[in-house]
Amino acid sequence: MNFLDRMFHLTQNGTTVRTELIAGITTFMTMAYILAVNPTILSAAGMDKGAVLTATALASLIGTLCMAFFANYPFALAPGMGLNAFFAYTVVLQMGYTWEMALAAVFVEGVIFIVLSLTNVREAIFNAIPMTLKKAVSAGIGLFIALIGLFNAQIIVANPATKISLFSFKQAVADGTFHTVGITVLLAMLGILFTAFLMIRRVRGNVLWGILFTWILAVLCELTGLYVPNPELHMYSVIPDVSAGAAAFAPASIAPIFGHLDFSRLWSVDFLIVMFAFLFVDIFDTLGTLIGVSSKANMLDADGKLPRIKGALMADAVATTFGAVLGTSTTTTFVESATGVSEGGRTGLTALFVALFFALSLFLSPLFMAIPAFATAPALVIVGFLMLTSVVGIDFDDFSEAIPAYITIIAMPFCYSISEGISFGVISYVILNVLTGKREKISLLMYILAVIFIGKYILL
Numbered sequence: 001m002n003f004l005d006r007m008f009h010l011t012q013n014g015t016t017v018r019t020e021l022i023a024g025i026t027t028f029m030t031m032a033y034i035l036a037v038n039p040t041i042l043s044a045a046g047m048d049k050g051a052v053l054t055a056t057a058l059a060s061l062i063g064t065l066c067m068a069f070f071a072n073y074p075f076a077l078a079p080g081m082g083l084n085a086f087f088a089y090t091v092v093l094q095m096g097y098t099w100e101m102a103l104a105a106v107f108v109e110g111v112i113f114i115v116l117s118l119t120n121v122r123e124a125i126f127n128a129i130p131m132t133l134k135k136a137v138s139a140g141i142g143l144f145i146a147l148i149g150l151f152n153a154q155i156i157v158a159n160p161a162t163k164i165s166l167f168s169f170k171q172a173v174a175d176g177t178f179h180t181v182g183i184t185v186l187l188a189m190l191g192i193l194f195t196a197f198l199m200i201r202r203v204r205g206n207v208l209w210g211i212l213f214t215w216i217l218a219v220l221c222e223l224t225g226l227y228v229p230n231p232e233l234h235m236y237s238v239i240p241d242v243s244a245g246a247a248a249f250a251p252a253s254i255a256p257i258f259g260h261l262d263f264s265r266l267w268s269v270d271f272l273i274v275m276f277a278f279l280f281v282d283i284f285d286t287l288g289t290l291i292g293v294s295s296k297a298n299m300l301d302a303d304g305k306l307p308r309i310k311g312a313l314m315a316d317a318v319a320t321t322f323g324a325v326l327g328t329s330t331t332t333t334f335v336e337s338a339t340g341v342s343e344g345g346r347t348g349l350t351a352l353f354v355a356l357f358f359a360l361s362l363f364l365s366p367l368f369m370a371i372p373a374f375a376t377a378p379a380l381v382i383v384g385f386l387m388l389t390s391v392v393g394i395d396f397d398d399f400s401e402a403i404p405a406y407i408t409i410i411a412m413p414f415c416y417s418i419s420e421g422i423s424f425g426v427i428s429y430v431i432l433n434v435l436t437g438k439r440e441k442i443s444l445l446m447y448i449l450a451v452i453f454i455g456k457y458i459l460l
Contacts, residue, residue, distance in 0.1 A: 002278060002295050004017055004349060008020075008068075008346060008348050008349040008352075009072065009143030010347060010349065013346040013347050014227070014456045015344060015345070015346045015347060015381055016347065017349065017351075018245075019344040019345070019346075020074070020342050020344075020345055020346075020347060020353060021377075022204065022205045022208060022344070022345075022349045023340035023341070023343040023344055023345025023351055023353075024074075024075060024340060024345065024349075024350045024351070024352070024356075024357065025208055025230075025353065025355045025357070026207050026208040026211070026339050026340050026342075026345075026379070027074070027076050027334075027336060027337055027340030027345065027350065027354050028076070028204070028353075028354045028357040028358070029208065029211050029371060029376060029379075029384075030207075030211070030334040030336040030339045030376045030379045030380065031076060031078055031334050032058070032357075032361070032368045032371055032376075032377065033132075033152075033371070034056060034078045034079060034081070034334075035057060035361055035365065035368060035369060036328075036369050037054055037079075037081070037084075038052060038053075038079045038084055038147070038328065039053045039056065039377065041050040041084045041087075041088050041089075042084060042087065042088055042099070042328065043458075044088045044092075045087065045088040045092040045093065045099040045102070045227040046088065046092070046098075047098055047099050047256075047257055047327065047369050047432055048252075048256040048257060049251030051252055051253060051254050051256045051257045052252070052257065053251075053325060053326065053332075053365065054201075054251045054252050054253070054254045054325040054362065055251060055254055055257060055258070055323070055327040055328040056078065056079055056328055056363050057251070057358050057359075057362050058326050058358075059077075059078070059319060059322060059323035059328050059331045060076070060077060060078040060079070060331070060355075060358045060360075061355050061359050062243060062318075062319060062322050062323075063077030063078070063315060063319025063320075063322070063323070063355050063360040064076045064077050064078075064153050064319075064330045064351050064352075064355040064358065065351070066314070066315035066318050066319055067154070067311075067312060067315040067333070067348065067351045068348035068349070068351035068355065069275065069313075069348060070311035070312070070314050070315045070318075071307070071308045071309070071310075071311030071312040071315060072296075072308065072311075072348035073311075073312055073347070073351065074138070074297075074337065074340055074341055074347060074348065074349075074350030075289070075290070075293065075312065075333050075334070075337040075351060076275075076290055076331050076333075076334050076336070076337050076340070076343035076349055076351055076354040076355075077316065077319045077331050077334060077407075078282070078331060078332075078334050078348045078358075079329050079330065079331040079332075079334060080282070080285060080330050080331070081330045081400075082285075082385060082416075082417065083278065083281060083282065083329050083330040083332065084282070084330075085279065086277070086281070086329075087099075087102050087278075087329040087427065088329075088332075089119075090103070091274050095270065096337070096365065097265075097270075097274070098262060099260075100261060100262035100419070101262045101265055101271070102263050102274070102329075103257075103260065103261050103265070103327065104261040104263045104266070104271075104324075104326050104344050105274045105278055105447065106278055106320065106324040106329060106330050107261055107290050107321060107324035107325065108275050109121060109275050109278040109279045109320060109326055109330065110283065110318075110320035110321030110322075110323070110330075111321060112155040112275075112319040113277060113279070113283075113313075113316065113320055114314070114318065114321065116283075116313075116317075117207070117310060117313040117316075117317050119315045120310070121139040122138070122283065122287065122313045122402065123309050123310055123313065124289055125283075125287060125445065125446070126290065126291065126305070126306060127303075127304070127305050127399060128310055128443050128445035128446055128449065129287075129291065129422075129426070129446075130304075130401075130421030130441070131304040131393075131419070132394055132395065132401040132402075132404070132405050132434050132448075133213075133404060133405060133408055133425045133426070133429060134291045134292075134295050134300070134304055135295060135390045135393040135394050135423070136391075136394060136404070136405035136408035136409050136425060137204070137291045137292045137293065137295070137408060137412075137418075137421065137422060138292040138293075138295040138296050138390035138392075139292075139367070139386050139387060139388050139389075139390045139391045139394075139405075139409050140292070140408050140409040140410070140411065140412035140413070140418075141288065141289070141292035141293075141335055141338070141387055141391065141412060141418060141419045142292075142383075142384040142385065142386070142387030142389075142390070143384060143409065143410075143412060143413040144389035144412040144413045144416070144418060145335055145336070145338065145380045145382075145383060145384045145386060145387070145423075146380060146384025146385070146413075147384075147387075147413045147416075148380055149376070149377040149379070149381040149384065150305070150377065152373035152374060152379065152380070153185060153373070153374040153377035153378075154167055154181060154184065154185050154375070155185055155188060155189065155377070158456055163169045164345055167181075167182075167185045167419070169182050169185070169242045171357070172185075174202055174221075174445075176232075177233065178231055179225075179226060179227060179231070179234050180227070180228050180229070180230045180269045181233060181235060182225045183221055184218065184235065184340055184372070184374040185225065185374070187214055187217050187218055187221065187227075187374060187375075187451075188375075188377045188378060189449040190214070191210050191211075191213060191217075191374075191377070191378035192210075192375065192377075192378040192381050192382065193216030194209075194210055194378070195207060195210030195378045195379065195382045196370065196382060198210065199382065200425040201242065204343075204344075205343060206376075207339050207342055207379045207382060207383065208343065208378070208379075208380075210378045210379055210382065211371075211375055211376055211378065211379050212261050214375040214377075214378055215238065215371055215372070215375040217377060218238040218372060218374070219238050219400060220331065222237065222238055222239055223239075223266065227262075228245050231367055234272060236372070237370070237377070238370055238371075238372050239370060240366040240368075240369075240370040241366050241433040242366050243372070243391045247367065248326075249364065249365070250363075251362040251363065251365070254326065254327060256327075256433070257326075257327030257328075258325070258326060258327055259325055259327075260349075261324065261325070264439075268412055273419075277331055277423070279338045279458060280419070281330075281417075281419050282316075282320065282330050282332055283419075284418065284421045284423065285332055285333075285417075285418045285452065286316050286332050286333050286418035287315070287422065288330065288332070288412075288418035288419060288422050289311060289332075289333045289335045289337070289418065290306060290313075290333060290340065291306075292335070292338070292387060292390075292418075292449040293335070293337055293338045293387075294306050295389050295390060296338065296341065296347065296386065296389075296390055297341045299436045301347075312333070312352075315333075316331075316332060316333055316357070317389025319331040319332075320324045322333070322402070327444075335418065336380070338383050338387055339379050339380070339383045340354070342386050344382050360366055374400030374447075380419070392407075400432055400433050400436055400438055400441075402423050403428065404424070404428040404429035404432060405433060406427075407424050407425055407428045408421050408422065408424060408425030408428075411422070411423075411424040411425070423453040423456070423457075426446060426449050426450050426453055427450050427453050427454060429442075429446070429450075430442055430446055430447060430450040451460075
C-alpha cells in the first residue's frame with residue numbers, strides 16, 4: 001500500500017486504494033459496452049469481429065495504462081464512439097476506402113497527435129479556453145452522457161413526428177414487446193431511482209451498486225420469464241454464455257487485422273480530408289472530456305489549467321497510434337471516466353485498475369459482454385446530474401459569458417457531439433465579445449480557433 005501511495009500520491013490527493021478500486025470498477029463497467037459495440041460497428045466495414053474485440057481490449061488496456069503512468073489521472077481510454085461509426089459507415093462504406101486505408105489514416109492522425117502534444121499545441125488550446133466555457137463544457141457533457149444513458153435504456157426513443165419521445169409502455173404491450181424491451185426500460189428507471197436513493201443516503205460506491213442492482217434484477221427477470229431476449233430487436237441475454245466451455249474464455253486471434261495498414265493513397269486529397277476529420281474530432285473530443293471531467297473533480301488550478309496535461313494528451317496520442325496498428329479506430333479518453341471520478345477516483349491508480357479489467361476482459365468476455373446497456377444507463381444519468389452542477393460556476397449576470405456558455409451546453413446533447421459543443425462555444429464567445437467591444441477578453445489563440453472551427457464547417 002505504501003508503494004502505491006508513493007507511486008500515485010494517494011494521500012496527497014485525498015484518496016485510498018479502496019476508493020480507487022471502486023472508481024476503477026465503476027468506470028470499467030460503464031464503458032465495457034465498447035467491447036461489444038466496437039466489433040459490431042467495425043465488422044460492417046469488413047473487419048473480423050472476434051479480432052476487433054481483442055484489438056479493442058488491447059488498445060483500451062495500453063491507452064489506459066499510458067494515462068495512469070504518463071499523467072496519474074483517473075481517466076480511461078478506448079476506441080471512441082462516433083469515431084468508429086465515421087470509420088465504418090462514412091470512410092469505408094460511403095467513401096469507398098478499404099478498412100486498411102482507414103486504419104492508415106488513423107495511424108497518421110495518431111503520429112500528428114504525438115507531435116502536437118510534444119510541441120505544446122494541444123496544451124495551449126486547453127489553456128486558451130476561458131473558464132466560463134470550461135464550466136459549460138462540464139455541464140454540457142453532463143447532459144450529453146445523460147442522453148446517451150436514456151437512449152441506451154430506450155427510455156427515450158426515436159419518433160418520426162417529434163424526432164424523439166418517451167418510451168410507450170402502452171404501445172409495447174400492444175405490439176407484444178413489453179417482455180423484451182418494455183421490461184428493460186422499467187428496470188433502467190428503477191436503477192436510476194435506486195442509484196439516486198443511495199446517493200442521497202451517501203452510500204459509497206452508489207453508482208457501481210446501481211449498475212449491479214439493475215443487472216441482477218435483469219438476470220432474475222430473464223430466469224423467471226419476465227424478460228425475453230430477442231436478438232432481432234438487439235435485446236440479448238443478460239446471463240453470461242459459457243456454453244462453449246473453456247473455449248468461451250479464450251481471446252480471438254488478432255492476426256486478421258494486426259498491422260494491416262495501407263498507405264498507398266497517403267498523399268491523395270481524399271486521404272488527407274479523412275485524416276484531418278479524424279484529427280479534428282479526436283482533438284476536441286479529448287480536450288472536452290479532459291476539461292469537463294477534471295473541472296468537475298476540481299483538478300484544475302487557479303488559472304483553469306490542468307497540471308500534467310501533457311502526459312494525458314500524450315497518452316491519448318500514443319493510444320491512437322498503437323490502436324491503429326492493433327486494428328481499431330481512434331482510441332480516445334472516454335467521457336464515462338466521469339463515473340469513476342464521481343466515486344472518488346482521483347489518481348492514475350483508478351486508470352490502472354480499469355486497465356487490469358480490460359486485461360481480464362480478454363479472458364472473461366462472456367461475463368463482461370453480458371452486462372446490458374440498460375444496466376449501465378442509470379450510472380450515466382446520475383453522473384450526468386453531477387456534471388451538470390458545474391453551471392453554478394457560470395456568471396449568468398454577464399451575458400457575454402453566459403450566452404456562449406449556454407450555447408456550448410445545449411450544442412453537446414443536441415448535436416450529439418462534445419467537439420461540436422466546443423466549436424459553437426468558441427465561435428459564439430469570440431463573435432459576441434468582439435461585437436460588444438470586449439476584445440480584451442479574447443486571446444489570439446481563441447481567434448485562431450474560431451477561424452479554424454468556421455473553416456471546418458465550410459470545408460469538411
